[in-house]
Amino acid sequence: MANHAVAVAAPVRPKVGREDWTMRGLILVIAAYLVVAIVLPLYAILSKSFENADGQFIGLANYAEYFATPALAYSIENSLTVTLISTVITVTLAFVYAYSLTRSCMPFKGLFKGLALIPILMPSLLPAIALVYMFGNQGFINELLFGESIYGPIGIVMGECFYVFPHALMILLIALSTSDARLYEAAQSLGAGRIRTFFTVTLPGVRYGLVSAFFVTFTLVITDFGVPKVIGGQYNVLATDVYKEVVGRQDFEMGAVVGMVLLIPAVLAFFADRIVTRKQVALLSARAVPYEPRPSGPFDTAMLGYCAVIGFILVFVLGVAAYASFVTFWPYNLELSLNNYQFDLMDGGGWASYGNSVEMAAWTAVVGTAVIFGGAYLVEKSKGFRAGRAAMQFLCMIPMAVPGLVLGLAYVFFFNAPGNPLGGLYHTMAILVICTVTHFYTVSHLTAVTALKQMDPEFEAVSASLKVPFYKTFWRVTVPVCTPAILDISMYLFVNAMTTVSAVVFLYSPDTALASVAVLNMDDAGDIAPAAAMGMMIVYTSAAVRVLHAVLTRGIARRSQAWRRR
Amino acid sequence: MPFQAIVRAAGSLAAAAVVIAAMGSGAAQAKSELLVYTAIEADELSMFKREFEKDYPDVEIKWVRDSTGIITSKLLAEKDNPKADIVWGLAATSLMLLADYNYFQPYAPKGVEMLDAKFRDPADPPTWVGQRAWIASVCYNTVEAAKHNLPLPTTWADLTKPVYKGHVVMPNPNSSGTGFLDVSSWLQLHGEAGGWKFMDALHQNIAWYTHSGSKPCKQAAAGEIPIGVSFAYRGAKLKNQGAPVEVIAPSEGVGWDVEAFAIVRNAKNLDGARKLADWSVSRKANEIYNMEYAVVAMPGVAKAVKNFPPGIEGKMIRNDFAWAAKNRLRILDEWRNRYDAKSEPKK
Numbered sequence A: 001m002a003n004h005a006v007a008v009a010a011p012v013r014p015k016v017g018r019e020d021w022t023m024r025g026l027i028l029v030i031a032a033y034l035v036v037a038i039v040l041p042l043y044a045i046l047s048k049s050f051e052n053a054d055g056q057f058i059g060l061a062n063y064a065e066y067f068a069t070p071a072l073a074y075s076i077e078n079s080l081t082v083t084l085i086s087t088v089i090t091v092t093l094a095f096v097y098a099y100s101l102t103r104s105c106m107p108f109k110g111l112f113k114g115l116a117l118i119p120i121l122m123p124s125l126l127p128a129i130a131l132v133y134m135f136g137n138q139g140f141i142n143e144l145l146f147g148e149s150i151y152g153p154i155g156i157v158m159g160e161c162f163y164v165f166p167h168a169l170m171i172l173l174i175a176l177s178t179s180d181a182r183l184y185e186a187a188q189s190l191g192a193g194r195i196r197t198f199f200t201v202t203l204p205g206v207r208y209g210l211v212s213a214f215f216v217t218f219t220l221v222i223t224d225f226g227v228p229k230v231i232g233g234q235y236n237v238l239a240t241d242v243y244k245e246v247v248g249r250q251d252f253e254m255g256a257v258v259g260m261v262l263l264i265p266a267v268l269a270f271f272a273d274r275i276v277t278r279k280q281v282a283l284l285s286a287r288a289v290p291y292e293p294r295p296s297g298p299f300d301t302a303m304l305g306y307c308a309v310i311g312f313i314l315v316f317v318l319g320v321a322a323y324a325s326f327v328t329f330w331p332y333n334l335e336l337s338l339n340n341y342q343f344d345l346m347d348g349g350g351w352a353s354y355g356n357s358v359e360m361a362a363w364t365a366v367v368g369t370a371v372i373f374g375g376a377y378l379v380e381k382s383k384g385f386r387a388g389r390a391a392m393q394f395l396c397m398i399p400m401a402v403p404g405l406v407l408g409l410a411y412v413f414f415f416n417a418p419g420n421p422l423g424g425l426y427h428t429m430a431i432l433v434i435c436t437v438t439h440f441y442t443v444s445h446l447t448a449v450t451a452l453k454q455m456d457p458e459f460e461a462v463s464a465s466l467k468v469p470f471y472k473t474f475w476r477v478t479v480p481v482c483t484p485a486i487l488d489i490s491m492y493l494f495v496n497a498m499t500t501v502s503a504v505v506f507l508y509s510p511d512t513a514l515a516s517v518a519v520l521n522m523d524d525a526g527d528i529a530p531a532a533a534m535g536m537m538i539v540y541t542s543a544a545v546r547v548l549h550a551v552l553t554r555g556i557a558r559r560s561q562a563w564r565r566r
Numbered sequence B: 001m002p003f004q005a006i007v008r009a010a011g012s013l014a015a016a017a018v019v020i021a022a023m024g025s026g027a028a029q030a031k032s033e034l035l036v037y038t039a040i041e042a043d044e045l046s047m048f049k050r051e052f053e054k055d056y057p058d059v060e061i062k063w064v065r066d067s068t069g070i071i072t073s074k075l076l077a078e079k080d081n082p083k084a085d086i087v088w089g090l091a092a093t094s095l096m097l098l099a100d101y102n103y104f105q106p107y108a109p110k111g112v113e114m115l116d117a118k119f120r121d122p123a124d125p126p127t128w129v130g131q132r133a134w135i136a137s138v139c140y141n142t143v144e145a146a147k148h149n150l151p152l153p154t155t156w157a158d159l160t161k162p163v164y165k166g167h168v169v170m171p172n173p174n175s176s177g178t179g180f181l182d183v184s185s186w187l188q189l190h191g192e193a194g195g196w197k198f199m200d201a202l203h204q205n206i207a208w209y210t211h212s213g214s215k216p217c218k219q220a221a222a223g224e225i226p227i228g229v230s231f232a233y234r235g236a237k238l239k240n241q242g243a244p245v246e247v248i249a250p251s252e253g254v255g256w257d258v259e260a261f262a263i264v265r266n267a268k269n270l271d272g273a274r275k276l277a278d279w280s281v282s283r284k285a286n287e288i289y290n291m292e293y294a295v296v297a298m299p300g301v302a303k304a305v306k307n308f309p310p311g312i313e314g315k316m317i318r319n320d321f322a323w324a325a326k327n328r329l330r331i332l333d334e335w336r337n338r339y340d341a342k343s344e345p346k347k
Helices: A002-012 A018-048 A061-068 A070-103 A109-115 A125-135 A153-177 A181-189 A194-205 A207-223 A226-231 A238-248 A252-283 A297-326 A350-381 A386-401 A404-415 A421-425 A429-439 A441-453 A458-465 A470-481 A483-499 A515-524 A528-560 B002-030 B042-055 B068-077 B092-099 B142-147 B177-203 B215-221 B232-240 B270-280 B283-289 B321-339
Strands: A327-329 A333-336 B032-038 B059-065 B086-091 B129-141 B168-171 B206-210 B227-231 B245-248 B256-264
Touching: A018 A252, A018 A350, A018 A386, A018 A404, A018 A429, A018 A470, A061 A070, A061 A252, A070 A109, A070 A153, A070 A207, A070 A238, A070 A252, A070 A297, A070 B321, A109 A297, A125 A153, A125 A226, A125 A297, A125 A515, A125 A528, A153 A207, A153 A226, A153 A297, A181 A194, A194 A207, A207 A238, A207 A252, A226 A238, A226 A515, A238 A252, A238 A404, A238 B068, A252 A386, A252 A404, A297 A327, A297 A528, A350 A386, A350 A429, A350 A441, A350 A470, A350 A483, A350 A515, A350 A528, A386 A441, A404 A421, A404 A429, A421 A429, A429 A441, A429 A483, A441 A483, A458 A470, A470 A483, A483 A515, A483 A528, A515 A528, B032 B068, B032 B270, B042 B059, B042 B270, B042 B283, B059 B068, B059 B270, B068 B086, B068 B092, B086 B092, B086 B270, B092 B177, B092 B256, B092 B321, B129 B142, B129 B177, B129 B215, B129 B232, B129 B270, B129 B283, B168 B177, B168 B215, B177 B206, B177 B227, B177 B256, B177 B321, B206 B215, B215 B227, B215 B232, B215 B245, B227 B232, B232 B245, B256 B270, B270 B283
Parallel strands: B032 B059, B032 B086, B168 B206, B168 B227
Antiparallel strands: A327 A333, B086 B256, B129 B227, B129 B245, B129 B256
């Protein structure tokens, strides 16, 4: 009796069992991974920026030199200029596109949603290469620039708008599809016209989505390296400066300084986005009724026309890249051939680099999904251990704020430091996988958390009361239920590992050259057509994986998601 | 009994391990791996490997190849714990920069005395030994030049004329070895003040600066720009492939650097590295260098290379490598402050 009373009084501080200790131990293991993979490297690059070439601490001297060198400091202004312009254009274009897909009854919505994803399949170098073929001095439509040069801010803005379009679109699609139909009914019954409703209901409703799209686009553009590298000409930006300092001048300390400068806007935009996203969740009430657009002839036609123009541009850029990869010697020999695909005759690592990329992407998808989903599960489903879980959640968010170039350079400083017991990883496939998993950790983690939150905690409670160990519940319940999210994460990791340049450009070794880096190096050497060809190999592969993902998702959904239907 | 069985099993396992280890080391003796860092163009490497291994079947070359800038930064990043056995086919100025970090050990390859003195480190024994010269040249696209009415330039001074405004590209010396040898040659030809004055004028005509040294010529060959400041080997090669380019060696004199090798201080395969060094100064090696490059280290070997600018050897400046290596960072900073701060591309 007395014992029983104690047991009832105890829930304030539940007894920590062996299960919980195991889960806490595993949380600490993954937290340790994140500390090694992101916190320590960031510390290494930060301290490097305060050192001279001999490794002595010199305070802010490097920063003073940076701001005293106009060639470098001017890039801050350049970066902000092209980034702001690109961001405003992209968010506007993507907003109208998303509006068409969610608020009109135009046909072919599925097709246009699919077309909008084209840029995701490419390394950002590839659209820039396509722009050279279109608007360069030998470009076939360069009259459209009225004598302006594509090599500079114009080219950067055009390339970036293409490259980040799908990212802005996806955020805005979600924002626009979660609106409350009751507000529109109210507006209509109060006699508000279409335009008035747009400004008083639609825009306020998606303001957080817009702000979030703005910050995400801003971060992607300012940290992107591929577009300005290919088409920036003499217009220096922060991302290309990091590369120039490290690879061109072998000035690692100044590279670290520029990296830290690049980190500031990325971190600011990241925090602004987090604050806004948190508010957005609170906006949707449980009683909201989803909005259903009604057919309207002229409006639907206009929206279809708009989407057709954007969709055409997206396909056209891809088509130009594909065509460029087959032209024997632009512009003097337009015969089509496979000459540009003979990668073994050129710089960049040959066909082996393509094989390495596929291998690296496969490892990233497998290892990354296991670590990230496992980590998200532990954080979501373990009990107690508040401090540990909060720390883990914070660690999971850091990678999103760190630009790939900064992460890659930080890895050079950390893993290649003399005396680092992990130094053996340097120049291996493993370090490329670790870097890529870490670089794309946050988005994958959030996807996993969302899927896990949808699962009723009753599953764990019931399993625990039946004395089923947590890993059995995890394997037999959680994983099957979350299969769609797991597939999404692995595809996301695979495609990004194929296309990323910035994080790995300082890390590959001649044995582990990658296809995306080969695109960069071939373009640098002036072999622009082979660069386009290698870029297209990445597109073919990413597209194939996407198709495979769609087939798998459909097949598995039929089997494992039957419970969702009644 | 079971205990004895375990001991016996362990004993035979150990014996097997010894045999396997012996076989392994036997194989290693038969063919020792030599880790070679190089900046030589990808399309030439397999031939060098084949010819060297034919003469030294006990050594197997493993290439680590990248462009001059990248391989130099890779070597610098590893300076506390070098991984290469030998650096082979890299710009001598880069080797000198690395030598400042005590990166190499001196070695006099057999027959080094046969080489032209300007192709080797004057110290005895030399730290670095040159293989062949890599010489600046101008690529001129005849088709595009005709479209824009651009006359054929024959001197560096020609390139500063207003007619060429926006029609010339050159490599950025901060990232390209070719770009640096151009800048260093102009400073040596005209003196510091005169050299910068020339570059100020040239800068007015430059459309953009490229990352690599071969890109200007490739862009000229593709008509993206009519004139590219690049190097002779790249120009001749593109012309041989049928690109509409002329390769010009300006008459004031052309900058050049040496592709050279040096043995790393802690080379794990020192024997293999020395064998490659010996082979690299041989007549046979020099004849192979000559297949693509007109000027090689051993006098009397070179035959004319198709489409190399005629008489280019006579136009090579008296290049003071020590001065160039010593002043490299100062020159690069000055260059960046003068020409890299541009915010807008030229129309």
